[in-house]
Amino acid sequence: MTMKTFKLRIYPNATQRLQFERNFGMCRFVWNELLNMQTKRHENGGKYVNEFGMNYLLKPLKQEYPWLKEADATSLLGVSHNLHLAFQKLFKAHAGYPKFKAKRFARPAYRSNAVNGNIALVDEAHIRLPKVGMIRFRAGQLPKGKIKTATVVRSRVGKYYVLVAADVEISSWQNADASVGIDMGVADLVITSDGKKYVTKRFDKALAKKKHYWEKRLARRRRQAEKEIAWDKQLKVVAPRQLSDFKNYMKAKVMVAKYSEKVANQRHDYLQKISTELVSKYDVIKLEDLKTKGLLRNHNLARAIANQSWRELRLMLEYKAAWYGKKVVSVLPYKTSQRCSKCGYDDGKHELNVREWTCPRCHTHHDRDINAAKNILAA
Ligand SMILES: [Zn+2]
Known part of the structure; x- marks a missing residue:
């Protein structure tokens, strides 16, 4: 239970x-x-x-x-x-x-x-x-x-x-009898060792224009309301108005919140879908320890969003795995993007823009992320 x-x-x-x-x-x-x-x-x-x-x-x-x-x-x-x-x-x-x-x-x-x-x-x-x-x-x-x-x-x-x-009651899912390694990225949110990629969806971008429209209004209406409140105070009005008394300001506030909520809901649904798929398909899910991903240093928005999604996804995978008697294993990544997952040859550091490479020893052609996911699986 x-x-x-x-x-x-x-x-x-x-x-x-x-x-x-x-x-x-x-x-x-x-x-x-x-x-x-x-x-x-x-x-x-x-x-x-x-x-x-x-x-x-x-x-x-x-x-x-x-x-x-x-x-x-x-x-x-x-x-x-x-x-x-x-x-x-x-x-x-x-x-x-x-x-x-x-x-x-x-x-x-x-x-x-x-x-x-x-x-x-x-x-x-x-x-x-x-x-x-x-x-x-x-x-x-x-x-x-x-x-x-x-x-x-x-x-x-x-x-x-x-x-x-x-x-x-935990219903035991059909035993998939399979393990998977997953790598988490920025352009592709999740890459599995089986070669499946889940792209990063920027739900915030789709709604950015509408949200921005209301954010601008919110800021302007706030300035106006504050000005009027200041007048009330100057005139020593018995009960000076508060921000919440300004209907247009409050409306804009609700609209901004509405778009934030919408983005959060869409992202949440997407992560739910991915985590359910992974947990139903695999018995053991191996992923990179997030601490090593340098989560604190996120100067750009795409990276910050990816960090947030990884954390959420990880939590979802963990609790879903617990419900269904599956396992999430955290591995310490060691040269996951430079070692050949087939023969173990260390090809040295690959710059971030190198998306594909061929192992000089066994001649396997690798997709950088899928190779990393395979190394995570093998760890
Ligand atoms: Zn090789």
Whole structure:
């Protein structure tokens, strides 16, 4: 059994949206109340109240603020759990003191725990969530297994998602009984020792024009808004406007975020496709240790994007391999691009522009990257 998370795009109606928003707000409120209580106690020399103790405090809190009963009760337990984790980080890892959540900055989210079938798949397009009932969804992969939690989130552009965590049985995939070495590059993102290349797709370029259009507007509208705010202050207006009061500015902000999100989603989907293909096809995947790739030095954008993609891809390969009982092996590259993968002859350093070469000893003609992937496989 492994815990697996499924991301579902959900389409709430107006009533459900309102309930989500109220639940976000109530969780934020409870977080702030509990945090305030812990802080005050500490100032008065009292001891830290643990998760269990905080859960116990929810009852009197609900009596004081009866509207809290409208929240999904398990989501409030989730708040004390998260706050407890935040304090554990402070105590054990010396992380910063937990912060109060302001409406404008807090990530809108809450987590419900599965109890008595309160979270359940109704059919292939509907899920039931506590307090909001049945809701339509779309997902790349249908959740399976025993549902443990459901986290409702609103993205920066106002889309709602639910992240369903479930215990799933690992189905052993057909044993491909094969190993592969993969090299990661800039022009080609992935090159396999079998000779397959996955090109690097620049999703950012495809949307760059539109994004830039909105970025320019955003900057201009921000300057204008700041000017007007400065006037408000100069004129000693009772309630000077804030950036969030400027509708056009806020709209541009959402548009910029929308394009960033789109690029991230497209890239994510592409990496998912590659990693699924590799994990389903091979039992053992060998790849170069990323530390040696000089990830910190990325002066150009293509290189920076490649670095980011390699990291993401690597994580995907690792967790997918874990689900399906396959293996990802990290190898230390040693002259992978200058040694002949067939006879081992060391041809000396090849400049980056040398894409193909012929081994002087065994006369094998090599594609630079595929040869490197073969060396990684053999390592
Ligand atoms: Zn050779």
